[in-house]
Amino acid sequence: MAVSTSAETSWKEPGFLHAFITLAAIIGVISVGLFVLETSLHSLILLSLMIASISAFALGYDFRTIRGAMNAGISGALTAIYIFILIGVLIAAFIQSGTLATLIYYGIEFVSPALFLPAGLLLCSLMSLATGTSWGTVGTMGVVLMGIGTTMGIPAPLVAGMVISGACFGDKMSPVSDTTNLAAMTSRVDLYSHIQSMLFTTGPAYLLALVIFSLMGLGYAENPLPAEQLSAMQVALKDTFTINALTLLPLIVMLLLSMARVAAEPSMMVASSVAVVLAIVLQDQSLPTVLNSLYGGGTVATGLESLDALLGRGGITSMMWTLSLSLMALALGGILERCRFLRVLIQTIVIKITRASTLVATTVIACFTGNLTMGEAYISIILGGQLFSEAYDQKGVDRRVLSRSLEEGATLTTALIPWTTGGAFFASTLGVAVIEYAPWALLNWLSPVLAVVLAMVGFGLFRKGQDLQQTSPAV
Numbered sequence: 001m002a003v004s005t006s007a008e009t010s011w012k013e014p015g016f017l018h019a020f021i022t023l024a025a026i027i028g029v030i031s032v033g034l035f036v037l038e039t040s041l042h043s044l045i046l047l048s049l050m051i052a053s054i055s056a057f058a059l060g061y062d063f064r065t066i067r068g069a070m071n072a073g074i075s076g077a078l079t080a081i082y083i084f085i086l087i088g089v090l091i092a093a094f095i096q097s098g099t100l101a102t103l104i105y106y107g108i109e110f111v112s113p114a115l116f117l118p119a120g121l122l123l124c125s126l127m128s129l130a131t132g133t134s135w136g137t138v139g140t141m142g143v144v145l146m147g148i149g150t151t152m153g154i155p156a157p158l159v160a161g162m163v164i165s166g167a168c169f170g171d172k173m174s175p176v177s178d179t180t181n182l183a184a185m186t187s188r189v190d191l192y193s194h195i196q197s198m199l200f201t202t203g204p205a206y207l208l209a210l211v212i213f214s215l216m217g218l219g220y221a222e223n224p225l226p227a228e229q230l231s232a233m234q235v236a237l238k239d240t241f242t243i244n245a246l247t248l249l250p251l252i253v254m255l256l257l258s259m260a261r262v263a264a265e266p267s268m269m270v271a272s273s274v275a276v277v278l279a280i281v282l283q284d285q286s287l288p289t290v291l292n293s294l295y296g297g298g299t300v301a302t303g304l305e306s307l308d309a310l311l312g313r314g315g316i317t318s319m320m321w322t323l324s325l326s327l328m329a330l331a332l333g334g335i336l337e338r339c340r341f342l343r344v345l346i347q348t349i350v351i352k353i354t355r356a357s358t359l360v361a362t363t364v365i366a367c368f369t370g371n372l373t374m375g376e377a378y379i380s381i382i383l384g385g386q387l388f389s390e391a392y393d394q395k396g397v398d399r400r401v402l403s404r405s406l407e408e409g410a411t412l413t414t415a416l417i418p419w420t421t422g423g424a425f426f427a428s429t430l431g432v433a434v435i436e437y438a439p440w441a442l443l444n445w446l447s448p449v450l451a452v453v454l455a456m457v458g459f460g461l462f463r464k465g466q467d468l469q470q471t472s473p474a475v
Contacts, residue, residue, distance in 0.1 A: 022055040048331055061338060084178060086265060087324070089268070092294050092313075095311050097283065099248060102248055113152050116217055117149075128177075132171065134171035162440065164437065165414050165442050179410075182382065195439065206448055208442070209313075213271035257270060298311075333382050359391060363405040412448060
């Protein structure tokens with residue numbers, strides 16, 4: 001057992017039982033608080049910080065050292081914190097410029113009974129890619145598509161599974177998604193390298209899901225189309241916004257900058273600036289109105305409640321829940337790492353792992369288990385990154401594989417568990433129980449399964465220092 005005898009403090013390394021009890025207490029507090037007491041997740045993380053601090057005190061750490069560990073946990077994620085703020089700015093700017101309205105307007109053109117499922121998947125994917133939120137996509141476009149799909153006689157669980165697959169794809173792959181940035185931040189990898197790495201598993205899974213939905217859609221080709229409802233949406237959008245291809249310029253600019261590997265912060269700022277100009281020139285918005293929306297979001301009145309909900313979000317304030325939770329969880333992770341609680345636990349697991357593919361499978365399963373016990377993907381991602389980072393370094397596996405595996409196990413599977421925040425939200429919003437739509441949320445379970453299978457055959461299993469440009473994803 002390691003012991004420090006410095007002049008300032010004396011501490012000892014926790015034993016396995018001490019570390020296990022500490023982590024079990026934290027998981028127990030979060031699980032009971034969320035599912036039994038229905039307590040605020042922020043308050044539960046605060047209690048977890050207290051548990052970790054008391055446990056650290058028992059090992060001989062003083063307050064200054066513990067506070068330093070919390071600071072270290074946060075300081076390593078400052079880049080992502082800046083991005084969290086810019087995400088709110090970007091979403092608000094895209095709304096004010098009419099970018100999102102144009103995506104919805106032209107997306108409706110592709111709706112037909114035979115093409116409804118694949119077109120809906122693509123539409124939800126594009127919207128989630130643009131906004132970076134599966135919740136916002138499901139709560140708005142998802143609700144609209146549920147109404148259209150069931151009107152055409154397509155089973156509700158199938159429509160819900162399609163919506164969730166598309167929404168979670170964007171939430172996983174968008175550079176403005178909080179979970180995407182969180183996974184990259186926790187693993188200490190570049191954001192765009194993380195996204196490119198995910199193409200090796202999510203790409204094949206997404207194409208497979210698209211093919212399956214396309215084949216299933218052919219069975220509903222003769223069903224009637226609710227043209228009146230779709231027309232009302234297009235009329236409301238056209239009456240509220242100037243709809244044309246030019247409003248897509250901010251999205252195109254951001255995608256081009258992303259492909260050019262420009263850092264996320266300037267890419268988002270440039271795209272937001274272009275959107276602000278278009279909001280003033282094309283949408284006839286005043287400069288104070290647009291600037292205020294960048295902070296607090298805007299209010300849009302189209303006459304349709306579903307559209308108003310989507311187009312009335314964004315702004316810096318919309319990111320405060322996620323940002324504050326991340327800061328507290330990162331501080332918790334800093335204590336668990338500095339005081340070696342995580343290292344003691346992971347050493348027991350890693351010592352038994354001999355293959356890199358087994359490490360990937362263990363990461364995915366651990367994050368899924370984290371969702372099962374803690375009910376929240378954010379915490380599973382952060383703790384998973386803290387637990388496995390050193391293991392990937394020891395096995396010579398690039399951390400881009402770690403960040404990808406965190407999203408496979410945490411981001412995607414939260415929709416498949418009824419008692420997670422994501423599963424509960426999707427079920428209540430779409431009116432379909434998780435157990436009913438889960439088999440049709442194809443991407444959410446295909447991608448984790450493919451991640452493990454492909455790792456077993458060595459596909460996309462990058463070694464440290466390997467250039468992603470040397471290998472192309474087989475999709």
